Amino acid sequence: xxxxxxxxxxxxxKLARRENIIFSSLMLALICIALLRGLALLLAIIVEFAIFSxxxxxxxxxxxxxxxxxxxxxxxxxxGAFAVGAIPxxxxxWSVGLPYGLEYGDDAxxxxxxxxxxxxxxxxxxxxxxxxxxxxxxxxxxxxxLGWLTSRPAIRLREAYLGISLLAFGEFLMWIGHNWEPLxxxxxxxxxxxxxRIAEPYRFDAVVLTMLVIALLVYVLIQRLTRxxxxxxxxxxxxxxxxxxxxxxxxxxxxTQSLVVGSAIAAIAGAVYVxxxxxxxxxxxxxxxxxxxxxxxxxxxxxxxxxxxxMGVLAFSMVRTLIVVYRFQIFWFLHEWWGIDPMWLxxxxxxxxxxxxxxxxxxxMAPEKPEPTLPSGRIRETLESVRKRLSKKG
Amino acid sequence: xxxYDFMILGTNAAAVISPxxxxxxxxxxxxxxxxxxFGIAMRATIENPxxxxxxxxxxxxxxLASWIIGGGMASLGGAVTSxxxxxxxxxxxxxxxxxxAGAILGGLYSLYGGIFGGFVVGLAEYVGVYALAVxxxxxxxxxxxxxxxxxxxxxxQVFPRGLAGIPWASLAxxxxxxxxxxxx
Numbered sequence: 001x002x003x004x005x006x007x008x009x010x011x012x013x014k015l016a017r018r019e020n021i022i023f024s025s026l027m028l029a030l031i032c033i034a035l036l037r038g039l040a041l042l043l044a045i046i047v048e049f050a051i052f053s054x055x056x057x058x059x060x061x062x063x064x065x066x067x068x069x070x071x072x073x074x075x076x077x078x079x080g081a082f083a084v085g086a087i088p089x090x091x092x093x094w095s096v097g098l099p100y101g102l103e104y105g106d107d108a109x110x111x112x113x114x115x116x117x118x119x120x121x122x123x124x125x126x127x128x129x130x131x132x133x134x135x136x137x138x139x140x141x142x143x144x145x146l147g148w149l150t151s152r153p154a155i156r157l158r159e160a161y162l163g164i165s166l167l168a169f170g171e172f173l174m175w176i177g178h179n180w181e182p183l184x185x186x187x188x189x190x191x192x193x194x195x196x197r198i199a200e201p202y203r204f205d206a207v208v209l210t211m212l213v214i215a216l217l218v219y220v221l222i223q224r225l226t227r228x229x230x231x232x233x234x235x236x237x238x239x240x241x242x243x244x245x246x247x248x249x250x251x252x253x254x255x256t257q258s259l260v261v262g263s264a265i266a267a268i269a270g271a272v273y274v275x276x277x278x279x280x281x282x283x284x285x286x287x288x289x290x291x292x293x294x295x296x297x298x299x300x301x302x303x304x305x306x307x308x309x310x311m312g313v314l315a316f317s318m319v320r321t322l323i324v325v326y327r328f329q330i331f332w333f334l335h336e337w338w339g340i341d342p343m344w345l346x347x348x349x350x351x352x353x354x355x356x357x358x359x360x361x362x363x364x365m366a367p368e369k370p371e372p373t374l375p376s377g378r379i380r381e382t383l384e385s386v387r388k389r390l391s392k393k394g
Numbered sequence: 395x396x397x398y399d400f401m402i403l404g405t406n407a408a409a410v411i412s413p414x415x416x417x418x419x420x421x422x423x424x425x426x427x428x429x430x431x432f433g434i435a436m437r438a439t440i441e442n443p444x445x446x447x448x449x450x451x452x453x454x455x456x457x458l459a460s461w462i463i464g465g466g467m468a469s470l471g472g473a474v475t476s477x478x479x480x481x482x483x484x485x486x487x488x489x490x491x492x493x494x495a496g497a498i499l500g501g502l503y504s505l506y507g508g509i510f511g512g513f514v515v516g517l518a519e520y521v522g523v524y525a526l527a528v529x530x531x532x533x534x535x536x537x538x539x540x541x542x543x544x545x546x547x548x549x550x551q552v553f554p555r556g557l558a559g560i561p562w563a564s565l566a567x568x569x570x571x572x573x574x575x576x577x578x
Binding site: 178 | 487498533540551555
């Protein structure tokens with residue numbers, strides 16, 4: 001009788017953990033939004049959630065698990081976006097016989113070429129799917145290559161030096177994209193042939209669903225990666241790189257691997273984003289949106305915890321989308337009473353939440369848990385056998 | 395010339411005030427960090443926080459003071475910048491990578507490294523881009539940001555702790571470059 005009560009209490013305390021409560025309230029809020037305000041708003045939230053959860057998970061792999069201060073996340077995202085903006089459209093234009101050289105980036109040529117390419121894609125479902133997959137693979141390859149390239153000069157540096165070097169590289173690539181017109185149109189946008197035109201009346205739903213599936217796949221991949229021996233060696237490096245070196249881990253090599261994998265994943269997010277938007281401009285990829293916001297999401301969710309990161313992104317993207325949609329209906333009084341423009345409210349909110357998180361919840365929504373090296377069943381069996389042996393002796 | 399600028403002795407005030415302010419503040423900071431008790435406590439805290447705390451330094455107060463001093467200096471810099479050129483709310487965001495580059499080029503744990511790094515970066519950005527524009531052509535002007543970043547990347551390869559991390563004292567003795575702080 002007492003045992004049953006104890007078990008019940010155990011289950012209750014397990015359910016009442018912070019991450020479970022926050023997760024279920026987030027889900028409840030999502031359902032409420034869908035019921036009260038319709039599916040379109042829910043889809044808008046999912047768009048943001050999917051893109052930023054990919055970016056933030058990759059950031060978490062590098063910062064939370066490996067301990068690299070990755071302040072240049074925008075670099076890898078931009079690599080993917082620029083690759084998709086520059087290369088697949090050119091290949092398609094070349095195969096159809098339209099201008100594909102340096103003039104493809106010129107806005108006066110580009111806006112005539114790309115609609116024809118989109119038409120060609122819309123007529124052929126297999127070509128569209130192939131185009132989309134090619135874009136993703138290309139983006140991942142470019143991101144990995146750029147991650148490796150930036151890791152070469154930077155990886156030997158210490159914390160702050162490494163972080164600022166990565167930030168500088170990201171900034172530099174944005175200026176190249178902004179100034180060199182053939183890449184992605186310079187100050188103007190390059191349009192991207194739309195592979196989702198085959199699902200025409202439901203294009204938005206198809207894009208959102210695809211993005212969500214990709215985000216889920218990335219989550220599963222990163223979860224498996226961080227639980228593997230590789231993931232544990234990353235954590236060892238983060239906690240004490242000297243000890244990791246003593247135990248025979250090649251510090252530089254493991255850090256480079258982490259940077260390359262993380263950059264490839266972030267590049268996929270960039271590719272998906274530009275395909276969803278349908279255009280690619282260099283100026284979109286500012287370090288605030290693609291480096292500092294993922295940092296804020298990661299800090300809210302819990303550094304080093306994959307589930308926490310996803311929850312942080314979900315909470316933030318929900319609040320941000322609601323603010324963006326309803327800022328003039330709800331926050332009109334800011335302008336009326338104090339003359340504050342609610343246009344920039346979400347940026348203000350981001351700063352406020354960061355400060356509050358650091359003050360009151362430094363380990364985030366779902367704090368990182370120690371990874372067991374064995375399945376939990378086997379750990380329990382071993383504990384049980386040890387306890388039996390001890391009680392026999394006693 | 396910005397609206398907030400005025401004339402001193404026939405030149406723009408910003409051109410006169412900024413070097414004077416820089417020299418005065420840096421001398422004061424140098425004196426503070428080497429002579430004052432609190433300044434020495436500050437340096438000790440950065441060097442080894444645990445040991446400093448054990449020897450009776452209030453770490454929280456030191457961090458608070460350093461934030462206040464740093465913030466005040468940065469905002470003074472912003473004020474002078476908006477005298478010299480058009481001040482906008484996003485002004486800081488556009489020049490912050492170059493400032494970072496200057497800071498880590500000089501070395502983060504040294505006051506004088508910051509001065510030297512900032513000087514190198516600023517000079518390289520404007521003189522370098524001018525020289526390149528003369529040689530290559532005006533289309534290089536858009537890549538102005540790249541020059542300080544490139545210099546920073548190359549310097550950090552050779553001296554991973556910045557220019558201040560070079561052991562100048564032992565260098566003068568034996569004229570041999572030893573690189574400190576690199577992990578390998």
